[in-house]
Amino acid sequence: MSEQVQPTRRRPVVGAVPTKRMTSPTVNGWEPAYRYGVIAADVLCTVVVVALSGVLLSANHLTFGPLPLLALQAVTILVVIASLYVNRVWNTSVLGQGAEEFRRLGRGLVGAVVVLGLGGLAAGLPGARLWVFLVGPAIALVAFPVRYLLRRPLHRARGEGRCLLPVLAAGNVDTVKDLIGRTRRAPHLGWRVDAVCTVDGRAEIGVELDGIPVVGRFNELAEQVRRGGYRIVAVTPDAYWTPRRLQQLAWELEGTGTEMVVAPALMDFAGPRLHVTGVLGMPLLRVSEPTFTGIRRMIKLMVDKFGSLLLLALLAPVLLTVAVAIMIDTRGPVLYKQRRVGKDGRQFTILKFRTMVTDADKLRAELEAVNEGAGVLFKMKRDPRVTSVGRVLRRYSMDELPQLFNVFGGSMSLVGPRPPLPEESAKYGPDMRRRLLVKPGMTGLWQVSGRSDLSWDESVRLDLRYVEDWSLALDALILWKTIRAVTGGAGAY
Structure with a gap:
């Protein structure tokens, strides 16, 4: 992803008089190019899909009554594009980041299917349902x-410091x-904090905060925006920010x-559970309960059942090859049961x-002193108990493939929090026990975010985020990212 225009980093002088009033921030050349x-x-x-579908059905001599196939294809294309537009699928605020982009795309396609289905039913077209x-x-x-492939070069560019939106942050120092x-x-995610405003125009020490210049006070915020051309004003919690001042x-x-983006001070929720509504003239953030039942959970259950069965059938040669390699490498059972x-805490x-070698559990007590795991986890980057074949299996997470039987049996899910050991869960506090509200998964946010390289606090945060903000779109995104995480082998040992 190349960037045509990238604004240089500004360090405005506090209290300087603007020489030119900006009516809008500079739009980088990559933004419209990426959107288009x-x-x-x-x-x-x-x-392409509509055209190929038409060819396929024509080859099978399927007709649609009085409506020519070409007309049906044209209507289908128009309805799909219109549904995507209505669902704001191409809104720049969601492109290239998070699961919301895929969630909107899914809603747009489902809406198109509903409209086309009802239209075909009303018109009495034979073959319309198919x-x-x-x-x-x-x-x-x-x-x-x-969509995901389009993200990759954009994310690469952002990792190199390009294609970022300049942000002016305003809140207390912490x-x-x-x-x-x-x-x-x-x-x-595309944000770069270029400047900061604080209540008194100062940071903890001097006029910089973590290397970012403090350019003014809160009451100078709007003028600093006009002067600096920032794309986003991020307002973080501070006692100064009353409803009246935010409105002003x-x-x-x-x-x-x-x-203008305002970070709520009283909650740490995101995703589909958070809704903005107006009651009695006041903007309110409504937080719905996590969904552990209902139609979406039924869909997840069906995906687990059919997905695990399909993967077991496709990966049968791989499973057999790995089993033979383990038997040749060391003596002992092929499968490890734990x-x-x-x-809900059920074991x-x-x-x-x-x-590992067959007596690995007995040797663990001798290695506790050199434990490199985070929190209550036991991990070692160079665990002497791991066999030569085991190192390869762990690097590419192939040792976890038999868990597909757990998924098919219903004790696990394809996506979910990491399944803890009984001694680990016994040390959980009230917050961490929320991980047990859903089935553990073969993969999850922890898997696609660094695996064993994560700190304990970060692992906890990711698992809790999954439980609180679960959605089908998030599951789909995690499954897709798991392929890259597994083939890369980062954080696996």
Whole structure:
């Protein structure tokens, strides 16, 4: 992903008089190019799938009554594109980051399927049902991977410090430092804090905060935006920010083209559980309960059942090859069985390919002094108990393939928190016990975010985030990212 125009980093002088009033921030050349590229990719995927579907059905002599096939294809393309537009699939605020992009794409395609299905039913078109349920899923199977592939060069560029949106942060020192740290740890999200405003125009020491210049006070915020051309104003918690002052700031930012983002001070929720509503003239954040039942959970259960069965059938030669390699390498059973804690604290037996010597559990007590694991976990990068075949299996997570039997049996899910040992869960506090509200998974946010390289606190945060903000789109994104995480082998030992 190349960037045509990238604004240079500014260090405005506090109290300086602006010489020119900016009506809007500079739009980088990559932004419209990326958006138009996504639009073109979605349209192309739709046209290609609809065209190939038409060829397939024509070869089988399927007709649609009085409606010519070409007309049906044209209507289908228009309905899909219109549904994507109505669902704001191409909104720049969601492109290239998070699961919301895929969630909107899914909603748009489902909406198109509903409209086409009802239209075909109303028109009494023979074969319309087959057409709709062929074209809809086929477009999704093509469009979702294409969207992800478009992200890769964008995220690479952001990791190199390009294609980032300049942010002006305004809040107390601690909350702004937290924001700066988060943006640096996750540059793929596209934010770069270029300047800070505090209540008194100062940081803890001098006029910089973690290397970012403090350019003014809160009451100078709007003027600093006009002067600096920031794309986003991120307001973090501070006693100064009363509802009246936030409203006044929003008015002052009107016409600047700068987006104002307010971080809630009282909660750490995100995703589909968070809703903004207006009651009695007041904007309220509604937090819905986590969904542990219902139609979406039924869909997840069906995906687990059919997905694990399909993977077991496809990977049967691999499973057999690994089993033979383990038997040749060392004496002992091929499978390693261990008690783990699952949903609602119920214990189950997890299956893995054996990667250690047969008396590994007895030797663990001797290695506790050199434990490199985070929190209550036991991990070693160079564990002497691991066999030569086991090192290869662990690097590419092939030792976990037998867990597909656990998924098919219902004790695990394809995606979920890491299944803990009984002695680990016994040390859980009230917060960590929320991990047990859902089935543990073969993969999860911890798997695609660094695995064993994560700190204990970060592992906890990721597992709790999954439990609190679960969605089908998040599951799909994790499964897709798992392929890259496993083939890369990072954090696996």
